[in-house]
Amino acid sequence: MKKTISIFFATLMLSLVCIPVYADQTFTTTGSKNITLEYSVSPSYIVTIPSTIDFSDGSASIVIAVDSLSIGEGQTLRVSMSGSNYSNNKWNLQDTASATNLLSYSVKLSGNDTDLTNTPSINALSVNIGTDPEDRTKTFNLAITGADPIPGTYQDILTFSCSITP
Amino acid sequence: MNRGMSTRKLVVLVLESLAVIAACAVLVVINFDKIASYFNKVDSSASSGLVLQLDPNQTSQKTVSIDKPVAIPGWEYINVSEGSDYADVDLFNPIKNKDSYNMSFSIYLISSSGRELIYQSKLISPGNHIYGIRLNTILSKGIYDAIIHIQPYKISDNSPTNNSDINIKLNVV
Numbered sequence: 322m323k324k325t326i327s328i329f330f331a332t333l334m335l336s337l338v339c340i341p342v343y344a345d346q347t348f349t350t351t352g353s354k355n356i357t358l359e360y361s362v363s364p365s366y367i368v369t370i371p372s373t374i375d376f377s378d379g380s381a382s383i384v385i386a387v388d389s390l391s392i393g394e395g396q397t398l399r400v401s402m403s404g405s406n407y408s409n410n411k412w413n414l415q416d417t418a419s420a421t422n423l424l425s426y427s428v429k430l431s432g433n434d435t436d437l438t439n440t441p442s443i444n445a446l447s448v449n450i451g452t453d454p455e456d457r458t459k460t461f462n463l464a465i466t467g468a469d470p471i472p473g474t475y476q477d478i479l480t481f482s483c484s485i486t487p
Numbered sequence: 488m489n490r491g492m493s494t495r496k497l498v499v500l501v502l503e504s505l506a507v508i509a510a511c512a513v514l515v516v517i518n519f520d521k522i523a524s525y526f527n528k529v530d531s532s533a534s535s536g537l538v539l540q541l542d543p544n545q546t547s548q549k550t551v552s553i554d555k556p557v558a559i560p561g562w563e564y565i566n567v568s569e570g571s572d573y574a575d576v577d578l579f580n581p582i583k584n585k586d587s588y589n590m591s592f593s594i595y596l597i598s599s600s601g602r603e604l605i606y607q608s609k610l611i612s613p614g615n616h617i618y619g620i621r622l623n624t625i626l627s628k629g630i631y632d633a634i635i636h637i638q639p640y641k642i643s644d645n646s647p648t649n650n651s652d653i654n655i656k657l658n659v660v
Contacts, residue, residue, distance in 0.1 A: 364563035365560065366561045367558050367559065367583075368558075368559045368561060369557065370557050371554075371557075372556060372557050372587075372639070372641070372649065373649065375553065388583070398561075479649040480649070480650050480652055481652075482651070483651060483653050
């Protein structure tokens with residue numbers, strides 16, 4: 322009797338064991354299957370700006386360029402530049418020893434004789450995805466215009482503002 | 488007797504002097520071309536060391552070492568979930584700045600009252616990214632004007648360079 326009961330329970334336990342069954346990893350299907358590939362690209366860009374500007378010869382050249390650009394059709398990347406010591410409609414270098422000593426300088430687009438420093442911010446560059454590579458770079462010439470400066474070390478820090486419009 | 492001796496010595500001395508002068512004259516005549524070319528090269532102030540030749544070291548412009556330009560990344564917007572201070576971003580320092588510039592990122596909310604700092608990074612080295620940030624504030628749903636101020640620093644001496652303001656939209660969705 323005991324033997325019969327033990328065989329019964331052993332058979333019952335074996336029947337309750339779960340055995341996973343895996344499907345074959347290769348599918349065979351009739352018709353077609355679509356697989357969606359997704360890669361998101363957010364609007365972005367890289368602009369190169371001058372690190373520092375050396376006026377040791379009384380003048381300097383700076384280059385602003387758009388290195389890479391990923392924006393939508395119809396959008397424009399605008400880059401403007403502004404100095405830190407704008408006053409009296411002039412861009413100025415400031416004496417590091419005395420904030421009241423200013424030395425003005427001009428900013429002109431290369432190949433153009435118009436001084437652009439009568440506004441605090443200069444539109445430096447506007448590009449869109451159709452802009453030719455050579456038009457993604459602009460050179461500006463800077464020159465000291467202040468006369469008879471007080472001896473000292475003069476500095477200015479430029480800020481380049483970038484925005485995508487519209 | 489003594490007077491005769493003196494006269495003879497004087498004559499000999501005069502003759503010797505004349506012989507020396509004659510020898511010098513012969514040498515000058517023989518080397519006339521060399522002497523003339525020497526005086527053509529050197530002016531009357533030769534004794535001061537001034538040579539009338541153009542100095543090969545002269546230049547019309549001072550040669551200055553120009554720092555490598557800084558590569559600045561830019562974006563159009565940052566998305567933030569409503570009720571959260573966490574934002575998925577990709578703030579990065581381009582690899583092009585390798586060995587030259589670290590940079591920090593500051594995010595300002597722009598309002599009629601001015602700028603409010605809502606995020607400040609530490610220095611990011613070239614080639615590295617920050618993919619997630621926590622803002623100092625939780626914003627309600629809407630679109631906000633913001634600026635990412637990027638300040639590069641020279642790796643050589645940590646001095647700041649020119650900088651950049653990236654105008655963006657902060658979308659709270």
